[in-house]
């Protein structure tokens with residue numbers, strides 16, 4: 001048997017097992033099983049390999065998380081060392097471990113001013129559920145027991161647990177599970193290309209921020225506990241706020257005493273060219289969620305940081321905080337995260353995104369704007385979105401039924417590029433170690449795949 005046949009047989013074997021036993025997230029099971037799942041078997045730097053030996057450049061850092069790139073032996077060693085020394089102990093019952101403590105202090109040193117108390121969880125969703133519980137508890141401690149409504153934005157993605165999914169504004173996430181829960185309210189989001197029309201972006205930013213004010217006044221400020229938002233919408237379509245938006249949101253939250261919960265699960269750890277998206281946009285959160293890049297995806301871990309107001313209230317409450325997970329502050333996950341932050345600092349990856357590869361990448365991706373399918377290219381740091389449209393001069397979108405985004409994504413996969421499609425917006429979020437040559441490779445492949453998509457649609461490529 002030739003080695004290609006053996007490889008192919010192995011792929012088939014995994015596909016059969018997977019079809020029989022593995023239910024995938026956000027996937028139509030029957031359709032996938034008919035087609036056969038793709039098996040990724042190894043990764044190094046910014047590249048992935050599938051079980052058929054095909055190499056792909058990972059324009060998405062896994063799911064927006066492998067900030068330091070794949071194949072970091074140092075992270076494997078940090079995990080092994082912690083596993084040998086202390087594979088597990090918990091943070092309940094007045095104990096800690098050195099890794100959890102040192103990581104909390106390290107996070108406090110890089111977080112925006114005032115966010116210096118850390119609570120651990122294991123995923124972005126758990127961090128957001130934790131944040132919402134803490135917001136409720138904070139208002140209970142203040143004796144404001146009616147402040148219970150959580151406002152968030154349409155198109156937001158905050159995760160899938162009961163509360164995080166309720167907070168999410170992507171409506172297809174709700175009906176299967178009878179969500180959202182009561183007490184979760186949405187306001188329109190800031191998406192200039194889709195909804196801004198002829199308005200100047202800054203004027204649009206203010207007008208859409210004021211929808212929050214209208215909603216707070218409609219519900220009654222004494223009923224509203226919090227406003228949650230990602231600094232930049234990630235999985236909802238990578239929408240960037242105009243400069244006017246965040247200052248106005250903060251003014252409104254302060255005026256009506258609404259806690260500002262910032263979800264930095266995607267925007268944290270250098271992605272935007274500063275440590276956090278809050279630094280990039282001058283946001284001062286009361287409470288922040290983080291995950292993904294905290295360990296560059298090498299370990300499941302997330303955290304919630306409390307600002308002074310909430311942190312002080314919790315630190316001086318004369319009662320037990322009745323919350324926590326078996327894995328809160330897991331030594332191995334914390335050891336890997338500490339080493340990951342050390343790598344980001346040592347290799348000056350945040351500065352690199354700000355001054356070097358970020359601007360280079362933005363310029364390279366912007367060159368795609370002349371393609372007839374491309375309506376808008378937008379980005380910041382190592383995040384970029386490319387809107388595929390039917391008519392760029394009129395800003396007309398394709399009929400959703402055609403699903404041009406998925407069509408394009410499939411061409412990308414077949415041609416060695418991982419690019420995410422959100423509706424018909426193509427999204428990139430590559431590892432922070434991306435080189436200029438690799439940025440060019442992504443853009444070259446993307447243009448080729450846009451051509452293939454245009455051909456499939458019977459549209460011109462020039």
Ligand code: PXG
Pocket residue numbers: 063122123124125126128157158159160230234235263264265266291292420
């Ligand atoms: N908040 C934000 C802003 C996220 O992007 C979560 C919370 C939830 O994190 P967990 O660890 O519970 O998944 C996320 C997750 C995609 C995609 O396809 C995005 C996420 C997760 C899975 C897929 O873009 N973001």
